[in-house]
Amino acid sequence: MNLGIRQLETFRLFARTQSVTETARLMRVSQPAVSQTLKELEAQLGFALFVRSNGRTRLTIEANNVLPDVERLFAQMATLRGKAEELKDMRAGALSIASVPSFTARILPTALGAFRAERSQVRLRLEVYTASDVVRQIRQEYCDIGFAFMPLDEAGVAVQPLLRMSMVCLVPVGHPLASKSIITAGDLENETIIVHGAQTTPGFVLRESLRTEVESFQILTTNQSVASLHMVQCGMGIAFAHPLVLPFDPLGQVVAVPYERDVPLTFAMLYSRNRPVSRLVLQFEAILRKSITAFCHELNGKGLTCEVLV
Numbered sequence: 575m576n577l578g579i580r581q582l583e584t585f586r587l588f589a590r591t592q593s594v595t596e597t598a599r600l601m602r603v604s605q606p607a608v609s610q611t612l613k614e615l616e617a618q619l620g621f622a623l624f625v626r627s628n629g630r631t632r633l634t635i636e637a638n639n640v641l642p643d644v645e646r647l648f649a650q651m652a653t654l655r656g657k658a659e660e661l662k663d664m665r666a667g668a669l670s671i672a673s674v675p676s677f678t679a680r681i682l683p684t685a686l687g688a689f690r691a692e693r694s695q696v697r698l699r700l701e702v703y704t705a706s707d708v709v710r711q712i713r714q715e716y717c718d719i720g721f722a723f724m725p726l727d728e729a730g731v732a733v734q735p736l737l738r739m740s741m742v743c744l745v746p747v748g749h750p751l752a753s754k755s756i757i758t759a760g761d762l763e764n765e766t767i768i769v770h771g772a773q774t775t776p777g778f779v780l781r782e783s784l785r786t787e788v789e790s791f792q793i794l795t796t797n798q799s800v801a802s803l804h805m806v807q808c809g810m811g812i813a814f815a816h817p818l819v820l821p822f823d824p825l826g827q828v829v830a831v832p833y834e835r836d837v838p839l840t841f842a843m844l845y846s847r848n849r850p851v852s853r854l855v856l857q858f859e860a861i862l863r864k865s866i867t868a869f870c871h872e873l874n875g876k877g878l879t880c881e882v883l884v
Contacts, residue, residue, distance in 0.1 A: 579651075581615040582644050584608055585623060589641050592631050668697040669854050672711040672720040675702050676799045677841070679821035682721065685865040689858050696854065704797065705775055712844045719855055720844040723775040723816075734843040734859075737866050740879040741780060741837035742830040744768075744806045744813040751812065752829040755877070759787045759834065766811030767791040768802045776839060780814055783837040803828060816841075817873050817880065830878060840883070859884070 588597045588608070598605045616623050623637040633641070669689075673682055678700070686698060703711060705722040712720045713730050726733055743762075745752045751761055769788065770777030774797050781788050794811060796802050800822055802813035807827045816839050820830055843859065845851055863884050870880035 577615070577618055581611055581618070582647065584611045585615055585637075586641075586644050586648060588612060588624070589633055589637065589644075592633075594631075667852075667854050668699070669719075669858060670699040670701075670717040672701050672703055672708045672717040674705050674708060674722050676816065676818040676822075677721045678702060679818065681818070681862070681865045681869050684868075685858070685862040688865070689861045692861075693854075693857070709844065712846055715846050715849065718845065718852065719858075722842065722844060723779075724840040724842050725775070726842070726844070730847050732845050732847045734845070735883040736841050736843055736862075737870060737883055738838060738840045738879075738881045739817050739870075739873070740832065741776065741814050741816055741839060742878060743833050744803060744815050744819075745829045745831055746806055746809050746812075747827055747829055749812070749829075751831065754831055757812075757831045757833050759784075759790075762787075762791060762812065765792070766794060768794045768796065768805050768811045768813035768815075770799070770802070770814070771795045771797050773797065776814075776816060779839055780837055784835060787835075817878055820873075830876070832878060836879070 584597065584601065587600055588594065591597050591600070594605050594608050594612075598608045601608065612623060619636075619640070621636040622634050624631050624633050671682075682700070686700065690696070690698065699717075701711070701717065708720040708722045709726060709728050709731055711717040713728060721736075724733060724735065743751070743757045745757075751757055751765075754761065769780055769791070772778055772781055776799065777795070777797075794805065796805070799815045799819040802815050803819045803822055805811065806813045807823065814833070814837070817830060818841070820828075843862075845855065863882070866884070867882050870882050873880040
């Protein structure tokens with residue numbers, strides 16, 4: 575059996591009108607064309623669709639039995655067309671994101687809010703991981719896009735640099751170094767210094783950039799920038815961290831001061847090399863760019879280094 579949509583549409587209209595003439599008018603075809611289509615459908619189905627009695631046409635019992643299924647088919651087709659139009663216009667669909675914690679303080683939520691305002695029917699999912707787990711989520715295609723620091727060397731994962739910034743010294747408010755415009759290695763001689771562990775990207779970059787200084791510091795280590803910020807807030811020491819964590823200090827308990835030597839960090843968007851970038855991702859990236867630009871302008875206004883790369 576090879577039923578055609580045109581045949582079923584003709585039967586559906588005929589069932590409603592009970593008239594070949596009216597069906598032909600609605601379909602903008604000739605009456606013989608409608609009659610021929612109905613005969614072909616009857617041959618496909620193996621039973622008659624209508625009978626004539628006393629000058630009137632009525633559906634057979636078999637036709638009435640299949641009619642609800644035909645109606646459901648056309649309802650599903652209408653739903654499919656509507657969904658296709660939504661996806662075409664990027665009003666619907668789904669976007670899943672994996673991110674390191676520090677990117678969820680301001681930039682990412684701001685961008686997601688603006689994106690949702692434009693695409694309210696898109697299903698959003700945001701999950702927070704360590705950098706290595708973000709990479710794994712993208713490599714295994716559990717998430718559409720991810721956010722983490724470079725460098726990354728992972729087969730199957732493509733990288734789009736978003737912004738470049740310099741690590742800063744986080745100092746408790748009221749500390750003698752909080753009023754300085756630049757902190758030097760000499761300023762930190764008698765301080766407890768909080769740094770990322772060498773297994774993290776910021777920790778690796780810090781040690782590569784400040785190998786001599788880091789070896790001389792009295793060090794506490796952590797694997798998360800947010801944790802280092804909280805330790806500074808509690809007066810445990812001075813932290814080397816990136817500026818993305820600053821929105822986690824809404825009460826202004828910490829001051830970010832540039833260090834005398836530049837420790838550059840590049841933050842990037844990750845996606846799988848094994849599948850094309852969706853239109854939704856491109857739309858979100860355009861909105862994200864605005865959020866990143868606003869954040870960098872804010873940091874630059876405070877004398878901190880931040881550069882947009884997209």
